Amino acid sequence: MAACEVCGNDYDMTFEIHAQGAVHTFDSFECAITKMAPVCEHCSCRIMGHGVEANGSWYCCAHCARKAGETDIVDRVGAAHT
Template sequence: MATCEVCGNDYDMSFEVHSQGAVHVFDSFECAITKMAPVCEHCGCRIVGHGAEYNGRWYCCAHCARESGAKSIVDREVSAVGGR
């Protein structure tokens, strides 16, 4: 058993995350996300997906990046066929 570094739970199904030379121990994905996921610079939510980076700042989506000045970032390319 190992103790979660976020909540302190001593849990028999804890797991390790190896990142940038460090080893972290968690009892749940929720605790892992709380500790390791970056925070969106615009809305403050945790970035669980790929996110968007602009000028060294991270955003959860293209909308938040655009709201913060990254006008060229899009979620997907607009299709020439179908007008979407």
């Protein structure tokens, strides 16, 4: 058994995520997301999808990137800026 590095639960079904040369142990996807998902620079939500990167900052969507001043980001080709 191994303990989750977020909640400390000692669980027989933990899993490992290998990322950037480190190994992380979790008991649920919720704990893995809490530890590993980036945070949107505008609204502070966890980015669980692909997100949007602009000038070294991460955003959950094009709307948040635009609100933070990134004027060229759109959700899809042909989308209107709002």
